Amino acid sequence: xxxxxxxxxxxxxxxxxxxxxxxxxxxxxxxxxxxxxxxxxxxxxxxxxxxxxxxxxxxxxxxxxxxxxxxxxxxxxxxxxxxxxxxxxxxxxxxxxxxxxxxxxxxxxxxxxxxxxxxxxxxxxxxxxxxxxxxxxxxxxxxxxxxxxxxxxxxxxxxxxxxxxxxxxxxxxxxxxxxxxxxxxxxxxxxxxxxxxxxxxxxxxxxxxxxxxxxxxxxxxxxxxxxxxxxxxxxxxxxxxxxxxxxxxxxxxxxxxxxxxxxxxx
Amino acid sequence: xxxxxxxxxxxxxxxxxxxxxxxxxxxxxxxxxxxxxxxxxxxxxxxxxxxxxxxxxxxxxxxxxxxxxxxxxxxxxxxxxxxxxxxxxxxxxxxxxxxxxxxxxxxxxxxxxxxxxxxxxxxxxxxxxxxxxxxxxxxxxxxxxxxxxxxxxxxxxxxxxxxxxxxxxxxxxxxxxxxxxxxxxxxxxxxxxxxxxxxxxxxxxxxxxxxxxxxxxxxxxxxxxxxxxxxxxxxxxxxxxxxxxxxxxxxxxxxxxxxxxxxxxxxxxxxxxxxxxxxxxxxx
Numbered sequence: 001x002x003x004x005x006x007x008x009x010x011x012x013x014x015x016x017x018x019x020x021x022x023x024x025x026x027x028x029x030x031x032x033x034x035x036x037x038x039x040x041x042x043x044x045x046x047x048x049x050x051x052x053x054x055x056x057x058x059x060x061x062x063x064x065x066x067x068x069x070x071x072x073x074x075x076x077x078x079x080x081x082x083x084x085x086x087x088x089x090x091x092x093x094x095x096x097x098x099x100x101x102x103x104x105x106x107x108x109x110x111x112x113x114x115x116x117x118x119x120x121x122x123x124x125x126x127x128x129x130x131x132x133x134x135x136x137x138x139x140x141x142x143x144x145x146x147x148x149x150x151x152x153x154x155x156x157x158x159x160x161x162x163x164x165x166x167x168x169x170x171x172x173x174x175x176x177x178x179x180x181x182x183x184x185x186x187x188x189x190x191x192x193x194x195x196x197x198x199x200x201x202x203x204x205x206x207x208x209x210x211x212x213x214x215x216x217x218x219x220x221x222x223x224x225x226x227x228x229x230x231x232x233x234x235x236x237x238x239x240x241x242x243x244x245x246x247x248x249x250x251x252x253x254x255x256x257x258x259x260x261x262x263x264x265x266x
Numbered sequence: 267x268x269x270x271x272x273x274x275x276x277x278x279x280x281x282x283x284x285x286x287x288x289x290x291x292x293x294x295x296x297x298x299x300x301x302x303x304x305x306x307x308x309x310x311x312x313x314x315x316x317x318x319x320x321x322x323x324x325x326x327x328x329x330x331x332x333x334x335x336x337x338x339x340x341x342x343x344x345x346x347x348x349x350x351x352x353x354x355x356x357x358x359x360x361x362x363x364x365x366x367x368x369x370x371x372x373x374x375x376x377x378x379x380x381x382x383x384x385x386x387x388x389x390x391x392x393x394x395x396x397x398x399x400x401x402x403x404x405x406x407x408x409x410x411x412x413x414x415x416x417x418x419x420x421x422x423x424x425x426x427x428x429x430x431x432x433x434x435x436x437x438x439x440x441x442x443x444x445x446x447x448x449x450x451x452x453x454x455x456x457x458x459x460x461x462x463x464x465x466x467x468x469x470x471x472x473x474x475x476x477x478x479x480x481x482x483x484x485x486x487x488x489x490x491x492x493x494x495x496x497x498x499x500x501x502x503x504x505x506x507x508x509x510x511x512x513x514x515x516x517x518x519x520x521x522x523x524x525x526x527x528x529x530x531x532x533x534x535x536x537x538x539x540x541x542x543x544x545x546x547x548x549x550x
Contacts, residue, residue, distance in 0.1 A: 122440060172436070175440065
């Protein structure tokens with residue numbers, strides 16, 4: 001009885017620290033095995049970067065956490081993926097509810113062909129929230145959070161497509177923040193942006209980790225070392241090495257990691 | 267002649283052949299439309315549009331046929347639009363991609379190529395006889411709706427498919443359900459494309475003759491339809507009727523009616539092109 005209690009406390013401590021966990025996760029697309037058994041714990045309120053060559057499974061792995069792979073034909077999962085200790089692939093789980101908790105930012109800025117206001121309010125509107133004042137406050141707060149408010153406050157009704165690429169991407173982040181997730185997944189969020197916009201997004205990531213658990217997939221090694229606290233190196237569907245970013249980039253344990261980060265392959 | 271010269275000569279030769287081929291169709295059409303206009307345009311006046319049919323050519327008008335066409339067009343739209351769009355949404359967004367769905371796809375594309383008279387026979391059996399609608403506007407509209415359904419479905423699917431995947435991703439990632447994504451993102455974004463397809467399909471329907479003759483639309487009706495269950499005629503049938511008469515006066519009437527029919531279809535195509543351009547710009 002006492003022992004059990006103790007284990008529970010340890011477990012809930014772990015949970016607080018480990019926002020996302022996977023246990024023996026394997027993913028197939030039809031016959032192709034994309035993820036070959038990964039155990040991983042991702043810490044809360046930290047930035048975790050996934051690096052690795054194209055096709056190594058890092059994007060697939062990222063998309064497990066908001067179940068965006070569900071729509072891919074032939075997708076099959078084995079193992080456990082948990083958020084705050086809850087298995088998100090259980091039958092009972094409401095996927096729409098899950099995605100309100102786990103926001104996502106994509107590779108190419110993908111604003112809706114609607115106004116700036118409508119873009120940010122979309123996630124709230126689909127939850128049935130209609131109160132104008134509430135929506136306005138939310139939109140303003142979200143846009144301020146991504147430092148876009150001053151640039152667009154007079155043009156809220158203009159099309160989001162008129163914004164620059166960097167502004168669009170910050171708008172997409174604001175859109176994700178508006179529904180108040182606790183986790184933000186970023187799939188190469190700066191790969192389509194110029195250096196200046198990129199550094200703005202990176203600053204933003206640094207700002208956001210106080211309140212959010214952030215997982216970012218990136219092809220840019222400098223970016224990973226700049227923004228992340230932890231880095232995971234994936235290769236051919238396996239997690240090769242996962243450590244504090246500083247350690248992984250200065251003193252990797254595995255030869256493969258070293259080869260990759262020094263640019264010898266990939 | 268050296269090689270460069272030879273190639274240049276071939277190039278020029280093909281260019282002129284191409285121009286000739288392009289013009290061939292256009293010129294023939296222009297000659298046809300020109301001669302129709304010469305024959306018929308002086309016959310078109312308000313009376314021609316609002317007069318009932320008559321045995322005397324100079325007193326006959328297209329009122330009943332025009333009203334019949336309008337009735338059929340409206341009812342066909344009401345029937346084909348929701349069914350076609352719903353089917354397209356299902357196939358594009360909901361159906362699992364498997365053997366059954368690809369079989370369905372192939373068959374729908376094939377249906378678009380079935381001769382229209384076959385649809386007439388189908389309509390005669392199902393709507394006129396089994397469902398006992400008689401040779402009514404409603405039976406005709408159902409038949410034409412069947413005829414254009416494949417076109418509506420295929421063009422709606424193309425329009426929905428053209429919406430970038432990133433829009434779907436963004437919507438789903440924010441916690442939208444499938445239906446919310448369809449109704450709030452995909453349909454508004456593909457509206458122009460859907461409308462274009464629907465209008466083109468309808469402009470085909472308005473020119474159809476064979477299936478309506480098969481289900482028993484009349485070549486002569488004394489009154490315009492007042493309800494969906496009334497008997498009816500349509501413009502192409504009226505034209506067919508007048509052409510087949512010996513008196514010269516009716517030939518002029520036919521030419522005038524053809525001008526009206528062409529105007530209607532050109533106008534519909536024009537609207538379709540307008541919407542396509544407008545929405546393409548919006549989606550960038």
